[in-house]
Amino acid sequence: MSVYLDFEKPLAAIEGEIRAMQEVIGESRAPELKAELRRLQEKARAMLGDLYDNLTPWQKTQVARHPRRPHCLDYIADLMDEFTPLAGDRLYAEDHAIIAGVGRFCGRSLVVLGQEKGHDMESRMKHNFGMARPEGYRKAMRMMDLAEKFSMPIVSFVDTAGAYPGIGAEERGQSEAIARSIDRSLSLRVPNIAIVIGEGGSGGALAIAAANRVFMLEHAIYTVASPEACASILWRDPASAKSASQALKITAEDLLDLGVIDGIVEEPLGGAHRGRAQTIALVGDLLDKELRQFDNVSPARLSAERKEKFLAMGRDVPIMTAAMARRRKALKRGKSSRGRRFRSLKTLKR
């Protein structure tokens, strides 16, 4: 089943035409029909490339939240061997919004953390739409302790609208849990890598993303407040979410420019939801490469470098200038002509 986003409506029309034509053609070998079909397919492909190379921050927000986008558990299923989920914070409860466990990736054992939004009504309810309570963050801290004890790197798949705003969550110290989780991440003597795979929603995302390396998928967003929340506070009008998404600078490119993230994982044509296996494979590729870089780094340096990185955020910040925007535009033109990479899963899972 395909789900079209609002801005994909023109594409939906063409793809509908294509489907209708395919049915008409059936077994017929009429060459002019076939040619017309190819022309339409080519047109759809070009339109898709065009749309996705020029997504506005608000469109990216929709893509980042796309229900068919690969989620934390999809990455784990494809990339990890022997993944063993672990549960509970040993204090109060198990929080299904945060997935935690140990597994093997490219031969090395590691700890995996991530927010899971769920893929249908039932699983969304179970995972609380990826919005964690204090228990989730305390479980994450438990995992960080484990990782450090057994010298295992940590990989976080970040995908949440934010921490859950509820009575129980507040009662049990939502803010304290997030603060401690960030604090624990910073002092870790093992390497940690975070990838924002969809939505990086404020402190609830950051709790598992204060990492040595932070990456974002091309159409993921990472923001201090959701565009909707920002709009209702600063514009006093939730309908201004589009303007807020523009002003907040939430795209992967923006964050790379601002020095907040270390790199971007390019998504397949039409976004991660149109090439799920491909996207996951590309992320796996990156993780393997990045993890290797920490192989001979001392535990003390891992923690010190991580802290220095975050301590510098706010001191030497580039101001968003017109020159920056021009450079980016030029880069973009270069990109659209470049072919999309694809690597099979087999090469990753030795």
Added chain:
Amino acid sequence: MNWIKNVVRPKIRGVFQKRSAPDDLWKTCPACKAMLFQQDLKKSFQVCGECGHHMRLAPVERFRLLFGDSSYDRLTPPKVPADPLRFRDEKRYRDRLKAAREKTGAEDAITVAHGAIMDVECVVAVQDFAFMGGSLGMAAGEALVEGVSWAAERKVPLLVVTSSGGARMQEGILSLMQLPRTLAALQALSEAVLPYLVLLAHPTTGGVTASYGMVGDVHMAEPGALIGFAGPRVIEQTIREKLPKGFQSAEYLLDHGMVDMVVPRAEQPEILARLLRLFLNRSGRVSKRRVAKHDSAFPKPAQQ
């Protein structure tokens, strides 16, 4: 250190008090609606004499409360890039900043000073809700980071008085990054075994509670202060029900184990000083006779 030190002497404090001394003589208590004499409110550090309600306290007043009449140094942190996102909502961020600076006379939401709380030397960082809702941006982050290094260099404790609606949205992701940034700075203080105390004033929510506001060695809160991660309005919208009375109040947090004590302003300096003396293992208010007795009866502690 690129601090510019300005010694603020009690006598010239009047200069900074434009804001806290409005023309009218009376003020209505927002809690009990009693008419209060401004002159009395100043003496009581903005605590209602009728019902004990704690009103907003400007940083200069806060320093007067904590440091008494002794002099203190105000610290000027290095400037940070202003408006990196060129942010504009209904107004330009630059204009909002300018207005906030004019209104408060401060550079940004956090003011840092170095003085003595009842003879215990301490660096105190005060967050001012009047400055754009006390929001945490790069400048406030810088003030805290510098405050921490000031404390660490002088080997004195740090007290942060929080009051903030959270991150400064006009600085986008860079304001969110002040959470790990301030936490990273505080780890240095912890490694130096220097006490870090938090005094939570009304209101403290969002990013501030999700970082330096909730990792103190001791959490003290002001009576009636609203403290929480999500604001009450957001929670009500999410769960679609009215919140219980007193939810997220200082007293409620005390009941739920998130703060150590709720202390009215009049008692704050003494308790803070006592805690700091104990953590620093200094002798407090004990009579000489009792100290001597203690010395003869027990072996002296080995440390220090």
